Amino acid sequence: MDAIDLKILKALQQDARLTHQDLSDRVGLSPTPCARRIRKLEQDGMITGYAAQINEEKAGFGFSVFVSVRLDQQVDDRLRDFEAEVRLFPEIVDCWLMTGRFDYLVRVAVHDLNEFERFLTGRLNKVVGIASLESAIPIRRVKNAVNRLQ
Numbered sequence: 341m342d343a344i345d346l347k348i349l350k351a352l353q354q355d356a357r358l359t360h361q362d363l364s365d366r367v368g369l370s371p372t373p374c375a376r377r378i379r380k381l382e383q384d385g386m387i388t389g390y391a392a393q394i395n396e397e398k399a400g401f402g403f404s405v406f407v408s409v410r411l412d413q414q415v416d417d418r419l420r421d422f423e424a425e426v427r428l429f430p431e432i433v434d435c436w437l438m439t440g441r442f443d444y445l446v447r448v449a450v451h452d453l454n455e456f457e458r459f460l461t462g463r464l465n466k467v468v469g470i471a472s473l474e475s476a477i478p479i480r481r482v483k484n485a486v487n488r489l490q
Contacts, residue, residue: 348377349489356390401449405456405475408442413469425467431459
């Protein structure tokens with residue numbers, strides 16, 4: 341990967357709908373070599389997909405809660421089972437296996453506090469293997485980058 345590849349990645353992160361002509365103008369290449377580089381970045385797994393960024397608040401899910409999860413056992417089967425359950429919950433939009441006091445950190449996106457309470461007590465608390473949960477409600481997002489290249 342060189343400086344031009346980085347320029348391509350940054351430009352696509354800002355607007356993945358750029359035409360090859362517009363993208364090539366931004367990065368200083370002609371369209372054909374630019375298109376070749378994009379294909380190579382895709383084939384190499386550097387570009388993993390294209391998606392629209394959705395405003396969660398306007399979509400009705402503007403209330404986020406971070407939940408730290410501690411499992412009763414840190415064994416492969418328990419981790420695998422928990423991760424399989426998490427994938428079934430549309431309310432959980434982000435999940436990270438962690439080091440430290442808790443095993444997982446999840447971000448739950450819901451309409452409001454009442455919906456979070458229903459999700460927590462009716463679904464998340466019922467997942468087998470959870471020893472404890474700790475919730476934190478964010479006040480304001482300070483930075484929102486898809487990744488470090490932005």
